[in-house]
Amino acid sequence: MNQPLYKNHDAPPRMPDEAHRGLWFERFFAAYDPDTWNISKPGRQGDPRLLWLQNLTAGPAGDPHALREAADTRYSLARSLGGDARCYSTEGPFATGLGLPHPMENGFSWHPTLGVPYLTGAALKGLLRAWLQVWEPLADTVLDDWFGTTEAAGRFICFDALPLKPVRLTADVMTPHMGKWYAEGATPSNDPAVVPADWHDPIPVHFLAVKQAQFLVALAPRRAADTELVGKLFEHLTKALAFMGAGGKTAAGYGRLGPDETSLERLAEDNQRRHEHQLQQRARAQMDPFELELQDLIKGKDSPAAALVEALKQGRWQGAQARRAANMARQLMKDTKNWRPESTRKKDRKNSERALWLIETFFKDQP
Numbered sequence: 335m336n337q338p339l340y341k342n343h344d345a346p347p348r349m350p351d352e353a354h355r356g357l358w359f360e361r362f363f364a365a366y367d368p369d370t371w372n373i374s375k376p377g378r379q380g381d382p383r384l385l386w387l388q389n390l391t392a393g394p395a396g397d398p399h400a401l402r403e404a405a406d407t408r409y410s411l412a413r414s415l416g417g418d419a420r421c422y423s424t425e426g427p428f429a430t431g432l433g434l435p436h437p438m439e440n441g442f443s444w445h446p447t448l449g450v451p452y453l454t455g456a457a458l459k460g461l462l463r464a465w466l467q468v469w470e471p472l473a474d475t476v477l478d479d480w481f482g483t484t485e486a487a488g489r490f491i492c493f494d495a496l497p498l499k500p501v502r503l504t505a506d507v508m509t510p511h512m513g514k515w516y517a518e519g520a521t522p523s524n525d526p527a528v529v530p531a532d533w534h535d536p537i538p539v540h541f542l543a544v545k546q547a548q549f550l551v552a553l554a555p556r557r558a559a560d561t562e563l564v565g566k567l568f569e570h571l572t573k574a575l576a577f578m579g580a581g582g583k584t585a586a587g588y589g590r591l592g593p594d595e596t597s598l599e600r601l602a603e604d605n606q607r608r609h610e611h612q613l614q615q616r617a618r619a620q621m622d623p624f625e626l627e628l629q630d631l632i633k634g635k636d637s638p639a640a641a642l643v644e645a646l647k648q649g650r651w652q653g654a655q656a657r658r659a660a661n662m663a664r665q666l667m668k669d670t671k672n673w674r675p676e677s678t679r680k681k682d683r684k685n686s687e688r689a690l691w692l693i694e695t696f697f698k699d700q701p
Contacts, residue, residue: 338371348389355395355503356444359542363437373437383438384540387505391542394500396450402604404448405498405550409605412493416561417554420568421498421597422575425590427506428544430457432582440541445496451503451544453495453580458551462492462567465574489560490567493552495580498597504545509536543588548597624655628662639666643688646695660696663688 339345339362349358365382367374374382409419430451434441445452463481466472482488511532551571553564572593579589618626631645632638642663645651651659667673672685675693 338366351393354449355390356442356446356449359390359442359444360436365437381538381540384505387438387540387542391503391505394502396448396497396500398500400448401450401497401499404496405601406605406608408493408496408550408552409601410609412552412554415491415554416558417491417552417564418568419550419552419598419601420572421548421550421594421601422495422572422591423548423594423597424544424546425576425592427504427583427588428547428581428591429506429541429583429588430544430581432541438541439539442542445494448496450497450501451547452497453549455492455494457580458495458571459488459490459492461574461578461580462571465570465578469573469577470570487556489556490564491554491556493554495549495551498548498550498601501547502545504543506541506543508539508541510539511536548594549591550601624658628659632666639663639670639672640684640688642666643692647691657696660692664692664697 345362345364347364349355349362363386365374365386366372376382379385412419428451429442430453431443432440434443436442443451443454459481463477467474467477478488480488480490511530553567553571555561555564575589575591578584579587580591581589583589618629621629628642632641635641642659646656646659646663664673667685667689672682673689674682674686675689677683677686
């Protein structure tokens with residue numbers, strides 16, 4: 335089928351499962367008439383535009399691993415700057431970037447690398463400023479100081495709101511009855527085809543929307559002195575997201591988001607585990623290769639000392655390395671109170687045998 339793309343582009347007829355949905359949406363629209371390159375009209379098999387959107391929404395958008403990494407990095411960055419992060423879940427449909435150009439008449443905002451819908455930091459900053467300007471009025475000088483002007487940056491950083499996991503999309507529809515009236519600027523006219531009236535037929539216009547998603551929102555101060563204000567800003571932002579909504583079609587109820595404490599707790603736990611893993615990796619990087627070998631051998635063992643003794647008996651190491659392994663085994667047994675060379679109790683027999691073997695083999699000349 336001919337498409338308004340470069341010749342020999344070899345684009346597949348349907349979106350591959352692993353494709354970047356944003357790239358597909360913006361560059362591979364395929365509901366064109368093969369002869370005229372005009373957008374196809376609905377026919378017996380349905381509306382080609384809707385079928386194309388439904389193919390796009392057949393699976394979730396975004397790679398789980400990439401989204402976890404992005405959320406964890408954003409969470410760590412915000413907190414390292416003295417800021418904080420919150421998680422919010424959609425309470426209904428959510429649309430973003432509808433005003434962007436697209437053959438479907440309604441665009442969509444896609445993250446350029448993650449391939450998921452998102453809210454820019456500028457949009458969040460504008461929403462928060464509007465809330466504080468209208469619903470909880472603050473002086474313009476304070477708002478300019480907090481959020482910045484064209485001449486100077488504000489005191490707070492609003493990061494892009496990114497999904498925590500793959501996003502479920504849906505093909506939504508609006509049915510304007512007076513398209514020409516809106517298209518021609520709502521100017522007075524005597525033309526029956528233009529004036530707003532009840533004899534016009536609705537014209538379905540399909541567009542892309544988010545069905546369900548969880549977003550991470552992060553705020554940070556530009557200077558340490560403003561750290562305490564971040565929590566207050568989040569209180570205002572939570573109210574703004576619940577009452578005003580974010581994105582497009584908020585007057586129709588789209589874009590409402592509420593706090594998601596469960597996702598936030600899970601994110602914090604994952605971040606803590608990642609931090610501890612990084613500390614372990616740094617510690618391992620400072621070890622010499624033989625020490626790493628010993629640590630890997632005893633990792634996860636019920637009796638680390640017994641594992642070392644067994645490896646020594648099998649002749650795994652010789653010379654100085656064997657001596658280091660023996661010293662480590664002895665110290666482990668002392669730390670766990672299992673170093674009992676003279677014990678005669680039956681339950682201490684194995685530990686006693688190991689201790690005596692180590693003494694006889696490595697520590698004869700030591701007390």
